[in-house]
Amino acid sequence: MSDSKTKQTVDVLLEENRKFVPSKNFQAQAFYNNDSVYKDADSNYEEYWAQWAKKLDWISPWEKILEWKAPYAKWFIKGKLNACYNCVDRHVKNGKGSKTALVWEGEPTNDQGKPKDVLTITYDDVYLAVNKLANVYKSLGIKKGDRIAIYMPMIPEAIYAMLAAARIGAIHTVVFGGFSVDSLKGRINDAQAKLLITADGGFRRGKIIPLKSTCDEAVLDCPSIENVVVVKRCDNSIEMKSNRDYWYHDLVTNVDDFCPPEEMDSEDILFILYTSGTTGKPKGIIHTTGGYMTSVLATSKMVFDLTDDDIFWCTADVGWITGHSYIVYGPMANGVTQVIYEGTPDYPEKNRFWKIIERHKASVFYTAPTAIRAFMKWGVQWIDNIDLSSLKLLGTVGEPINPEAWIWYHKEIGKEKIPIVDTWWQTETGSIMISPLPGLTATKPGSATRPLPGIKAVVLNETGEELTEGGGYLAITRPWPSMLRGIYGDDQRFKDTYWSKWDGTYFPGDGANKDKEGYFWLLGRVDDVMNVAGHNIGTMEVESALVDHSSVAEAAVVGITDEIKGQAIAAFVILKEEISAEESLESELKEHVAKKIGAIARPKIIIFTPELPKTRSGKIMRRLLRDVAEGRALGDVTTLADPNVIQALKQKYEDK
Numbered sequence: 001m002s003d004s005k006t007k008q009t010v011d012v013l014l015e016e017n018r019k020f021v022p023s024k025n026f027q028a029q030a031f032y033n034n035d036s037v038y039k040d041a042d043s044n045y046e047e048y049w050a051q052w053a054k055k056l057d058w059i060s061p062w063e064k065i066l067e068w069k070a071p072y073a074k075w076f077i078k079g080k081l082n083a084c085y086n087c088v089d090r091h092v093k094n095g096k097g098s099k100t101a102l103v104w105e106g107e108p109t110n111d112q113g114k115p116k117d118v119l120t121i122t123y124d125d126v127y128l129a130v131n132k133l134a135n136v137y138k139s140l141g142i143k144k145g146d147r148i149a150i151y152m153p154m155i156p157e158a159i160y161a162m163l164a165a166a167r168i169g170a171i172h173t174v175v176f177g178g179f180s181v182d183s184l185k186g187r188i189n190d191a192q193a194k195l196l197i198t199a200d201g202g203f204r205r206g207k208i209i210p211l212k213s214t215c216d217e218a219v220l221d222c223p224s225i226e227n228v229v230v231v232k233r234c235d236n237s238i239e240m241k242s243n244r245d246y247w248y249h250d251l252v253t254n255v256d257d258f259c260p261p262e263e264m265d266s267e268d269i270l271f272i273l274y275t276s277g278t279t280g281k282p283k284g285i286i287h288t289t290g291g292y293m294t295s296v297l298a299t300s301k302m303v304f305d306l307t308d309d310d311i312f313w314c315t316a317d318v319g320w321i322t323g324h325s326y327i328v329y330g331p332m333a334n335g336v337t338q339v340i341y342e343g344t345p346d347y348p349e350k351n352r353f354w355k356i357i358e359r360h361k362a363s364v365f366y367t368a369p370t371a372i373r374a375f376m377k378w379g380v381q382w383i384d385n386i387d388l389s390s391l392k393l394l395g396t397v398g399e400p401i402n403p404e405a406w407i408w409y410h411k412e413i414g415k416e417k418i419p420i421v422d423t424w425w426q427t428e429t430g431s432i433m434i435s436p437l438p439g440l441t442a443t444k445p446g447s448a449t450r451p452l453p454g455i456k457a458v459v460l461n462e463t464g465e466e467l468t469e470g471g472g473y474l475a476i477t478r479p480w481p482s483m484l485r486g487i488y489g490d491d492q493r494f495k496d497t498y499w500s501k502w503d504g505t506y507f508p509g510d511g512a513n514k515d516k517e518g519y520f521w522l523l524g525r526v527d528d529v530m531n532v533a534g535h536n537i538g539t540m541e542v543e544s545a546l547v548d549h550s551s552v553a554e555a556a557v558v559g560i561t562d563e564i565k566g567q568a569i570a571a572f573v574i575l576k577e578e579i580s581a582e583e584s585l586e587s588e589l590k591e592h593v594a595k596k597i598g599a600i601a602r603p604k605i606i607i608f609t610p611e612l613p614k615t616r617s618g619k620i621m622r623r624l625l626r627d628v629a630e631g632r633a634l635g636d637v638t639t640l641a642d643p644n645v646i647q648a649l650k651q652k653y654e655d656k
């Protein structure tokens with residue numbers, strides 16, 4: 001179908017404002033297909049989660065389901081288990097060792113466009129790999145409770161690195177491979193990691209990302225790191241520091257094939273994952289073992305409707321929570337087969353994702369709205385002649401999906417036949433909270449629909465009153481198993497950020513609208529956190545990176561609407577007195593931010609200004625900066641100390 005025809009159909013579907021009901025066939029086979037599950041779960045939510053927890057293998061059972069003294073929750077008290085055992089050993093023990101766990105595809109292709117590296121990895125293979133790597137960790141002196149930093153491309157060893165840590169009770173902290181030296185350093189130092197595991201490089205859009213050299217620079221300022229383990233992926237030239245750096249393939253040949261899984265308390269920490277906040281310093285979100293594993297097992301099953309025959313593909317990187325919960329722990333606890341891909345969707349051509357689905361017969365595809373908007377822009381010719389008939393379910397995550405992108409996804413990828421689950425959740429929530437149940441929920445394009453069974457989410461106004469309809473703040477009013485247990489090393493920030501707005505109620509920082517049928521429409525962040533291509537970046541983080549440059553005196557950063565990425569970064573910069581606003585400085589500053597934080601934080605526009613609009617108390621009025629950067633009429637300016645500043649800025653921007 002041509003793009004203009006698609007556009008017409010999209011308009012028609014949107015105008016009708018219709019709901020999309022799962023097909024009779026889908027409903028019939030779905031895991032949940034009776035609405036009573038919501039009521040049943042609500043009537044005793046602790047028991048509901050306990051039933052799910054029983055689907056894990058416990059070394060010893062819990063004595064009590066929940067202890068809740070807001071904001072501190074403990075789930076499955078005194079229960080003992082091991083997360084790695086639940087994702088790997090038990091499948092092998094249950095006779096599923098020869099089942100494919102991972103079908104991995106590297107990015108490079110040959111002249112015919114075929115992938116050069118494809119690996120089919122069984123649960124037996126994963127079992128051997130994680131046992132060996134766990135023994136390697138031990139041989140390097142890692143003990144239960146020690147932190148291991150993981151800075152890897154999307155290769156199977158990234159997954160082994162996480163599971164092997166869990167196996168011996170070490171706490172992993174994965175740092176996304178696109179992050180810079182400073183970002184990696186900050187996270188390692190905050191977590192006080194003893195070991196860093198990385199690769200020589202990773203392939204991305206046809207280039208080699210030199211991960212090891214980034215590690216070398218970072219580790220110079222990371223006194224806690226004792227050793228660096230390096231996977232050979234790209235064979236690019238790297239330096240190995242003797243007595244500190246070791247090749248992964250050398251180490252694994254010298255250890256035993258079996259490492260007993262450590263007995264972990266349900267509330268022992270499984271991992272720390274850093275996420276941006278409203279200050280310059282990222283927050284180390286803590287997740288523990290029993291509750292987290294229960295929630296990710298349950299939600300993988302109910303939201304993606306996973307069966308033994310499914311081939312699940314979540315396109316996230318393991319550096320984000322989506323990769324933790326819906327590549328490593330949730331799907332693997334369910335023992336499913338997954339597709340893992342190393343690279344970008346446009347390499348070598350813009351049909352790579354569709355080719356992967358066709359090649360490996362993926363049945364469930366979970367991606368981000370920003371990717372869907374890019375696919376829309378690239379056009380449907382990239383899907384022509386590709387067989388997507390293996391798909392039974394589609395999902396999205398990371399940011400609100402605009403109805404046009406939803407309809408496009410439904411039409412062009414789902415062929416108007418299969419359900420879409422728009423899943424709202426966060427690093428902090430650990431697992432999906434608001435989402436359709438694919439065999440039950442009539443979906444509306446752009447709405448994540450309603451909270452999952454067992455989850456109580458509401459829309460509140462500023463003073464904490466519940467709104468049955470209309471716009472306000474999203475809130476979660478009772479504990480759930482995979483809730484964050486804190487911010488590593490900063491309990492006060494944990495309380496202030498999430499629990500101080502209303503007493504005992506979790507505040508996620510998102511705005512939401514509830515329609516008259518009770519559907520939730522997520523509206524994005526209400527704090528100073530931007531969402532660029534589905535990734536959280538704090539305005540303060542970018543501002544700190546800018547003022548770190550020798551030419552910059554002050555900076556204010558806002559998120560502005562972007563057609564593909566949802567939001568893009570606009571920076572307003574005051575230069576030091578002696579510096580002039582050259583064009584070359586603009587690109588230099590953009591590069592500087594990318595280098596300080598990572599390419600995802602590179603500002604789209606930089607506007608030089610002699611002053612910033614501030615209130616009389618000195619607070620920068622970002623709302624007005626957003627109006628300027630998006631070319632809108634200015635909103636209310638009455639609280640400004642000097643209204644001339646913003647008028648001049650607007651004029652300057654329009655003249656540019």
Ligand code: PRX
Nearest residue numbers: 397398399400422423424425426427522536
């Ligand atoms: O603003 C919400 C947005 O992403 C934030 C969480 O980001 P992060 O912790 O990086 O986790 C992303 C993957 C779970 C939320 O506060 N967000 C996530 N999913 C959705 C969403 N906004 C609207 N709709 C969604 N489905």
